[in-house]
Amino acid sequence: MTEPVLSVAHVDKAFPGVRALDDVSLEVRPGEVVALVGENGAGKSTLLKVLSGDYRLDRGTVSVGGTDISQATPLQAREAGFRLVRQEPEIVPWISAAENVRVGEYPRRRSGLVDHAAIRAGLVRGLEEAGFAGMVDPDTIGRLLSPAQCQIVEIMRALKPGVRVVAFDEPTSSLTIEEVGRLFALIRKLREQGLGIVYVSHRLQEVMEISDRVVVLKDGRVTGDLETAATDADAIVRLMVGRELIHDFHRHETTRDEVVLEVKDIRSRWHHGVSFTIRAGEILGFGGLVGAGRTELAKVIFGEYPREGGTIRMAGVERGIRSPSDAIAADIGFAPEDRKGEGLILVRSVIENASLAVFRRLSRAGFLSRRRMEEQVAPVIHRLEIRTPSLAQDVGKLSGGNQQKVVLARWLAAGPRLLILDEPTRAVDVGAKAEIYRLIDRLASEGMAIMLISSEMPELLALSDRIVVMHEGRLSPVIEKADATEELIVSHAIGTGVAA
């Protein structure tokens, strides 16, 4: 048996509150395609970033072609022969496609000036060899490249001399069927050349077609390492799912009759006719893969992204929401997924962040009333048990869970009829998670309608009264709580579910 070209042994990686990788081991031999599968948050991306040197592992070893890269920088990992084809490549917007491929290592003429002709010719030749002839114009500047072309540029970057292992992270998410065919031809060719291939994908059909072996990750652990020929998609899905439900959390049935939110036929850049309703006291869960358009849907409803068609009714009244302030006026609250980027003012205090959406209500004649803040907002902060040395503490200095609670406190203080929660427990530790679940449950029981976007299966199943799944800008039929299973949701999410 040949020596593995990539070997990963007993790798651990932890983030505050999360064990992202737990004793992960796998090997890739020359001329082998190993697929890496798992749900959102199973640890696939973390593993790739450990291999590429973006993250430093806590424990364990990684080697490529015999070279130890356990503590390597991204550049050292590259030089050892590990190349990562990222799902969202870094493309420099103002230079050409050809320059993007060679950025950082431009060839020079004898005069010392950059040899643009060689850069250009290099890409044309490379595209031909890879089977992508003519698919990227070498002179097009980065910002005008389509997502598929960016992906090809990223692949060309990986295939530079010295490559021994190529890892593809969801390479087909932006490709057409025809382009996928070409990509697979390329992968087979690389396999014949004796490279090791790691193929990360949610699309199990592709995995079955292209891979020799499948490694399944779940909650940061390897739960399966199988010969592709000896298994099937159902068996793989079973290894991916089946996490334990959250202990000691029970959702109370609180749905009432009155419809709070009625969304009809929303169209936008990302959505092709999305309709659903949420009633008072109900939690409607939104499942789907990262990138399916759920966050975008939340932002379209909240007026942050433009709506091209469709209507939004709150409590039966049509609302022409065109900005977040319109949405807030329509009694909608939104806790975004990207807490630090979009949720919080990190350099300002806890109480100020919690009061942000209700400044007007807390003021008299334009002056913010300390007394009103302390009467109306401070109790909310205490009720959520936000652990902070004082209300004047900068939010940036709190833990992830407490930061999330500050965002929730803001909307609790505002008291909307509809609250949109986008990944409310992302990067939150287990203890805070349970508290946040109980809080969401209580908000619903007080009559709030909740639109819950979550990529964590157990969370979605435990909290939601009904579930819809988004796939490529469309919603699945509603799944009632009694019928909801991880298998059903996953199959809708990856597009193999029964169409409406």
Place this chain on the structure above:
Amino acid sequence: MSAGIARQGAAGRALRFVGTENLSLIVALVVLSVLIATQTDAFFSTRNVMNVLQNMTVVGLISVGMTMVIVSQGLDISAGSIAGCASVVCAIMVAHVGTILGGVVFGIGAGMVLGLVNASIINYLRVNPVVATLATFSGFRGVAFLIAPEGRPIGVLDPTFALLGSGRILQFGAFPGIPIAFAILLVAAVGGHIVMAYTVFGRQTYSMGGNPAAARLAGINLNRMRLWLYSISGGLSGLAGVIVTARTSSGQPASGTQGLELEAITAVFLGGALMAGGKGTIMGSMLAVLLLAVLSNGMNLLGIPTFYQLVAKGMLLVFAVAIGQWRMVMDERRQARRSAGAA
């Protein structure tokens, strides 16, 4: 740093009033003053102190507005040019129309209108604030020359109006009185401080500067905020231009207002504001303006040539901002260590 520290007594209350983050400015001010006073007796004379206050007025007024704009993650490079326009407008009103009140009102009004122009360029043409006000920096200066007849200074010989520039109030006995211009600055600074610290508008300014995306998602209308911020900044620059007119007895398209924006920006950063927005106080900026005024006054008294003063000012700014950066890095390290311990 400032949170959770309960201090007792008058010293504690005074410290809270100034703000702990401004402590280093106070220390620098005291050290510098003592240093100068040991070299020359003239420094602490009442006359000289009043001179320093007089001299900080014009930059001080612009710095109040500049602080608000910088806190909101903006910048107003055109402030000096706005003051130039306002100076010409004011002089025309006082000298040719014969109304002092009109001169003041139209001077400030012209500044506000030009501020609205800045905000509109940023809001609706989506030009970055640095580029937008760099463009109007040049454009407004041109306008100042165009509205001055033949581009020349306009003489203003009204003695009552001149009091705005060099008059004193509360004169008694040997006390030479507080400069009227400084009293105006004091009112503007206190007003600015109240707005920034206690009103919804002020707190929203801090929010939008700290994180515009989060502020918008919390329902704050950023465009409307900018219209207000830049017109306030423009109005204060206009008022600065009015004071220059009164002090020099002439409407000056250029002289007297050139470079004011850079002095104000220097003071605001020296006062602890961040280019990234979300941080900065009127109090800090005012202390910095005072520090710079003391520095140049002291060096003048000691007969140190202007060239050295310029170098000293530059070094002071680099030094102050470097300390601020270093503090932030240390804070972050401490934070990282704490959260690593928690995991």
